[in-house]
Amino acid sequence: MTIITPDIKPAAVPGSGSVLLAYLKRDKLALAAAIFLAIVVLAAVLGPWLVGDAASRLGLRQRNLAPFSLASGWIYVLGADTLGRPILARLIVGAQNTFGIAAAAVFASMLVGGTLGLIAGYSERWYSHLILRLADVVMSFPSLLLALIVLYTLGPSITNLVIVLAVTRMPIYLRTARAEVLELRERMFVSAARAMGAKPARIIIRHIAPLVLPTLVTISAIDFATVILSESALSFLGLGIQPPDFTWGAMVANGRGYLATAWWIAFWPGFAIMLTTLSLNILSNWARTVADPQQRWRLQTLRKAAR
Amino acid sequence: MITYLGRRAFHSILSVIGLLTLVFFLTRLTGDPSALYLPLDSTAEARAAFARLNGLDQPIYWQFLEYLRDLLQLDFGESLRQNRSAMQVALEAFPETLKLAAVAITLSTALAILVGSLAAARPGSMFDRVASLISLAGASAPDFWVAIVGILVFAVGLGLLPTSGTGTWAHWIMPTFVLMLRPFGLLVQVVRGTMLSALASPYIKTARAKGLPRQKIIFGHALRNSLLPVVTVAGDLATSLVNGAVVVESIFGWPGIGKLMIDSIIQRDFAVVQSTILVTATAIFILNIAIDLLYTVLDPRIRY
Numbered sequence: 047m048t049i050i051t052p053d054i055k056p057a058a059v060p061g062s063g064s065v066l067l068a069y070l071k072r073d074k075l076a077l078a079a080a081i082f083l084a085i086v087v088l089a090a091v092l093g094p095w096l097v098g099d100a101a102s103r104l105g106l107r108q109r110n111l112a113p114f115s116l117a118s119g120w121i122y123v124l125g126a127d128t129l130g131r132p133i134l135a136r137l138i139v140g141a142q143n144t145f146g147i148a149a150a151a152v153f154a155s156m157l158v159g160g161t162l163g164l165i166a167g168y169s170e171r172w173y174s175h176l177i178l179r180l181a182d183v184v185m186s187f188p189s190l191l192l193a194l195i196v197l198y199t200l201g202p203s204i205t206n207l208v209i210v211l212a213v214t215r216m217p218i219y220l221r222t223a224r225a226e227v228l229e230l231r232e233r234m235f236v237s238a239a240r241a242m243g244a245k246p247a248r249i250i251i252r253h254i255a256p257l258v259l260p261t262l263v264t265i266s267a268i269d270f271a272t273v274i275l276s277e278s279a280l281s282f283l284g285l286g287i288q289p290p291d292f293t294w295g296a297m298v299a300n301g302r303g304y305l306a307t308a309w310w311i312a313f314w315p316g317f318a319i320m321l322t323t324l325s326l327n328i329l330s331n332w333a334r335t336v337a338d339p340q341q342r343w344r345l346q347t348l349r350k351a352a353r
Numbered sequence: 354m355i356t357y358l359g360r361r362a363f364h365s366i367l368s369v370i371g372l373l374t375l376v377f378f379l380t381r382l383t384g385d386p387s388a389l390y391l392p393l394d395s396t397a398e399a400r401a402a403f404a405r406l407n408g409l410d411q412p413i414y415w416q417f418l419e420y421l422r423d424l425l426q427l428d429f430g431e432s433l434r435q436n437r438s439a440m441q442v443a444l445e446a447f448p449e450t451l452k453l454a455a456v457a458i459t460l461s462t463a464l465a466i467l468v469g470s471l472a473a474a475r476p477g478s479m480f481d482r483v484a485s486l487i488s489l490a491g492a493s494a495p496d497f498w499v500a501i502v503g504i505l506v507f508a509v510g511l512g513l514l515p516t517s518g519t520g521t522w523a524h525w526i527m528p529t530f531v532l533m534l535r536p537f538g539l540l541v542q543v544v545r546g547t548m549l550s551a552l553a554s555p556y557i558k559t560a561r562a563k564g565l566p567r568q569k570i571i572f573g574h575a576l577r578n579s580l581l582p583v584v585t586v587a588g589d590l591a592t593s594l595v596n597g598a599v600v601v602e603s604i605f606g607w608p609g610i611g612k613l614m615i616d617s618i619i620q621r622d623f624a625v626v627q628s629t630i631l632v633t634a635t636a637i638f639i640l641n642i643a644i645d646l647l648y649t650v651l652d653p654r655i656r657y
Contacts, residue, residue, distance in 0.1 A: 075486075182364065183371045186641075187634060188595035191614055195626070198618045199379045275495055279600055282497045283615070298498055305501065306509050313505070316498025323493035331489070 069336050076332035079325035086322055090145040093138035097121065101139040102290075105130030110308040125310040127300065133314050136297060140315065144293040144322075147204060148273040151211035156266045159216035163223025164250050164258065168231055178224075181217040189214035190279060197285040207286055211273055218269065219262055226258045267333075271326040278319050294319045358642065365638040369631070376630055377420060380623045381413055420627075429631070430624030434617070439624035443613065443632045449519075450602070450609030451636070454594045457529050461537035462587050466576065469544025473552060474571050484541060491538025496597050500531045500604045517606035528605045532597050536590040543586045547579035554578075580651050588644040592637050 070077050094101075100121050113125035113133070124133040162181075166174040184192070193210045200206045230236060231254065239249050278295025280286035287293050292300075294315040301312025411419070423430065429440035465488075472484040507527065508516040514523050551557070552575050560570045599611035606612070610629050617625040 179364075179367060179371070183368045183375070186365070186368045186592070186637060187372055187630075188592060188599075188637075190596035190599050191611075191630070191633070194599070194615065194618060195376060195379055271493060275493075278495055279497055279596075282495075283600070283603065295495070295497075298495075298501065302501060305505050309505050309509075312498075312501050316495055316501065319495045319498065320490070320493055323495075324490055327489050327493050 066336070070332070073332055075328055079328040079332075082321060082325045083329065086141055086318075087145065089138045090141040093142055097135040097138050100132055101135040103131065105132075108132070110304070110311075112308075113310045113314075124314050125308070127311045128304060128308070133310065136292070137294070137315060137318055140292050140294050140297055141318075143204075143287060143291055144274060144277070144295070144319075147208055147211070147277050147287070147293065148270055150208045151215065151273050151277070152266045152270050154208060154212035155215040155269075156219050156262050158212065159219030160223045160255075160258065160262050162216070163220040164227055164255060166220065167224035167227025168246060168250050168254065177220070181220050184214060185217045189276065193276070193280055194283070194285055197280065202285050202288050204287060204291065207277065207280065210280075211276055214276070215269055215273060218265060222261060222265060223258050226261060227254055230254050230257055264333075267326075268330045271323040271330075274319065274323055274326075358645075361642060361645070362638075365641070369634045369638065372630060372634055373424075373627060374417075376627060377417055377623075378413070380618075380621070380626055381416070429628045432622055432625045434620055434622045434625070439622075439628040440632075442625050443610065443628035446608060446610045446613040446629070447632050447636070449607060450595070450598050450611060453525075453528055453532060453601075453607065453609060454591065454598060456525070457532035457597075458536060458587065458591055458594060460529070461533040462540060462583070464533075465537050465540030466544055466583065469541045470548050470571055470576055472541070473545045473548035474567075476549060481545075485545070488538040488541035488545075491534045492542070493538070494534055496531050496534060497600045497604060499534060500527065500601060503527045503531065504604075517604070519607060524605075528601050528607055531601050532594065535597060536587070536594065539590060540583065540586060544579065544583055547582050548575055551575040551579045577651075581648065584644060584647055584651065588640065591640055595633060595637075 070080060105126065108122060108126040108130035110128055111122055111126035111130070113123065116123060121132040121135050124137070126132050127136070162177050166177040193214055196210050196213075197206060227250075236249060236253055239253050244252075277286060278293060278298070281293050281295035282299045284299060287296050289296075297315035298312050298319075301308070301310075301315070304311050420430070429438065429443075431437065432439045432442050435442055468484050468488070472478075472481040475481055503514075504516050504527070507514040514526055515521075518524055548571075552571075557570060557575060560574050565574075595611065598607075598609060599615065601607065602609045602612040603615055610633060614626065614629050616622075617629065
């Protein structure tokens with residue numbers, strides 16, 4: 047998190063789009079992950095508009111239709127569920143809730159956790175200690191158990207689901223932000239701002255927060271996969287999203303009862319979750335390699351070998 | 354050392370009390386248990402008598418004060434469902450989870466150290482790439498889905514393993530494997546990362562120059578210095594292992610603390626929910642202190 051980085055040559059700055067794209071092309075696995083994620087995000091955005099009708103249309107003749115048959119149309123290629131609804135269409139539509147909930151939760155926990163971390167790092171009043179202790183309470187207990195209790199109490203709904211997921215992930219942003227602030231607030235430019243009479247709020251918002259933000263955004267990208275997994279586990283246990291809304295996790299729960307007769311109902315949505323989180327993890331690993339000057343040579347030498 | 358442990362214990366006790374307070378009020382919001390435990394046509398008097406018997410007719414702050422008083426007297430309340438001490442119910446389920454979790458974390462740590470070290474010994478090799486991909490997949494796989502696919506293949510399809518329950522060693526295979534998956538995936542990456550930097554350090558060059566055998570350099574010299582972050586992550590994972598246990602136990606019908614927790618929440622058995630939380634939180638707290646002590650063994654430079 048240094049501001050001045052004079053030792054990096056302009057050619058190696060991994061910021062410009064074309065350079066990043068070149069690095070991405072060199073790592074086939076990361077490229078595949080990026081393409082897959084782009085498709086899924088596209089499906090999440092456009093899905094309900096494209097195949098929304100097909101996803102909720104009941105088809106008596108297609109009940110428990112086996113996958114890999116195109117007899118009933120391409121939309122049934124992954125089979126159909128017990129009500130004859132095509133699984134592919136439901137996957138596409140379910141992507142919106144799956145991604146929407148995870149994105150909302152990650153954004154909320156970054157915003158709230160980051161803000162609390164800024165306060166806890168900059169100030170040494172009693173509330174800073176209180177904030178840290180609260181983060182400890184959340185951290186020291188298995189998040190799924192806490193989420194189960196809260197969701198059972200407040201009632202499962204999308205809003206509550208987002209709140210619970212955000213709260214359980216918050217300590218990470220809080221602690222990171224605090225650690226960064228502890229270091230930043232001793233820097234010269236902060237002292238200068240203070241000497242010129244800036245109020246704490248202004249110092250935090252104008253001078254410290256912009257430097258903490260990139261770290262938090264990086265963490266949130268990695269955290270996204272974890273939140274998708276948590277949400278689907280909660281929905282699987284029946285305390286997450288409620289019908290008629292559904293996510294991929296809820297789809298697995300629906301198919302659980304038909305394992306012996308129609309395995310595809312539970313298999314595909316879980317497979318989709320796995321591919322998504324795997325892609326996210328592969329991409330974040332790749333990004334870490336690109337961003338790390340000591341590791342970047344691995345990608346650069348790969349190019350030479352390819353030529 | 355003693356002051357450090359004392360401070361640590363003090364903070365942990367504060368955390369546990371905070372947690373219990375939170376859960377007390379949350380569970381009380383879920384509704385009246387008498388609606389669940391008495392027949393639908395029971396009279397208002399019967400409901401009132403049930404509430405009085407279990408102290409549910411008092412104002413909620415008074416219930417909380419009574420709960421705290423009982424807690425100090427090591428009285429954790431009665432289970433509404435089983436008519437016996439709630440702590441007894443929780444303590445019966447706890448060893449089941451502990452056994453499962455201990456086996457899973459031990460196996461996954463040992464396996465991850467082996468695979469991660471070998472991957473780091475030859476970075477970029479075929480073994481390294483396969484290990485990286487497998488570990489990423491392990492860390493990314495939704496555990497409930499792996500469990501279901503496991504049941505599908507090995508129980509429904511091949512008929513080799515039982516679908517759920519306990520008893521024989523065959524009942525252990527699937528729950529342990531599913532529970533191991535995520536810790537293994539994450540730990541391989543940690544071991545590989547720390548081993549890579551350890552193997553690049555000058556003392557490894559020295560060891561190599563001395564002509565020491567490869568295994569000795571990797572497992573004797575480099576690994577010893579890379580264990581610290583591994584232990585930290587393994588300790589963190591042990592906490593999140595309880596998350597996995599909730600899912601695994603509910604799928605495989607394992608009579609542990611996770612299953613007990615879900616059942617008790619749904620049946621509004623407040624005393625049991627609180628006892629399980631107390632037991633889990635205490636176990637995690639003891640584990641954290643044990644990890645702190647382990648640091649001093651692994652790295653003699655660390656003193657508290």
